[in-house]
């Protein structure tokens with residue numbers, strides 16, 4: 194019988210890549226979605242209906258990390274073999290504006306889910322989406338699984354709680370529970386308010402004459418950026434091992450926001466200094482200046498390595514957004530006829 198996976202956060206960037214990956218592997222994939230007043234399943238729409246078999250490849254259930262009763266019902270019904278907790282208020286800057294909500298979803302939501310699993314399907318394997326934001330003001334470089342955490346935002350603090358809670362369920366109840374400590378990973382499906390996508394969207398719109406300027410915050414921050422499509426494989430690999438454990442997933446290379454800006458605008462043959470300005474509104478009360486991961490354990494134990502490098506990621510995201518901008522311009526021109 195096919196394995197069953199349940200993804201919380203299936204509508205997000207990672208949820209969509211992980212769904213594709215698991216469907217290809219023959220899993221029966223279930224996802225938790227939130228009711229929204231507008232359409233929120235765009236990233237997984239292409240998977241919802243299997244084009245070859247005219248059957249539903251994904252099964253979606255309404256639920257929320259803040260609502261344990263909905264999670265219990267879904268878990269009892271699905272009885273998944275694997276559960277991936279990707280659900281979160283995932284924006285660091287927003288977490289300063291909504292700290293309590295962020296902690297409710299990202300920290301409490303994780304323990305609500307872990308308790309529901311313990312009651313309904315304790316044998317299921319569990320993946321927790323941990324973050325390099327937990328390293329915050331980094332205590333050593335590069336960062337590994339043993340580097341001390343020093344979170345610098347409500348988001349980072351909430352993820353540290355969820356990380357230790359996951360370890361506690363492993364040690365207290367023998368749960369097969371793993372933490373991925375993932376460094377930043379991006380794609381053409383990245384939310385538009387994260388810096389890489391904000392840059393590729395704006396730069397390509399500027400190229401097509403749809404926008405004049407791009408306003409950014411701290412250009413000096415450095416991140417270890419990889420491709421989301423690569424990173425979901427590492428999540429899956431963690432749950433296929435004999436023993437549950439925690440793993441850093443990263444490329445081992447770091448670049449500043451300014452370097453990302455330069456790479457995108459150079460690709461489009463635009464002088465970035467003419468169109469990019471710094472707006473302090475985008476600064477954070479406390480910044481994470483440098484992230485750089487050491488994924489040796491992930492490479493040696495899981496056999497995982499990233500396939501897309503920095504320049505290829507820049508090209509992939511810029512090309513995808515350029516296509517969107519061209520279409521947007523054509524629609525505008527047609528409307529003017």
Ligand code: NAP
Pocket residue numbers: 201202203204205206207208225226227229233256257258259278279280281282283284298302322323324325374375376377378379384
């Ligand atoms: P994302 O695009 O922001 O997706 C977040 C997902 O969580 C969405 O499906 C969202 O649903 C769902 N969600 C939000 N609040 C929820 C709630 N109360 N109950 C249930 N679901 C909820 O994030 P992502 O980039 O795919 O990241 C996936 C996970 O990895 C997140 O936990 C994030 O914190 C973590 N992470 C991400 C990165 C990265 O660089 N991308 C790095 C390290 C860790 P809606 O669509 O309805 O909003």
Ligand code: GDD
Pocket residue numbers: 283284285286323324325326375376377378386387388389391408409410411412414415416450475476477480481484
């Ligand atoms: N979003 C944003 N918008 N960031 C900006 C801007 C801007 O206009 N200008 C500069 N930055 C800087 C931020 O200050 C930060 O240092 C860096 O760009 C990256 O910001 P984000 O793309 O918002 O990502 P993040 O690193 O804060 O968080 C992402 O990665 C984490 C893993 O390290 C998110 O995906 C988190 O959910 C994830 O855990």
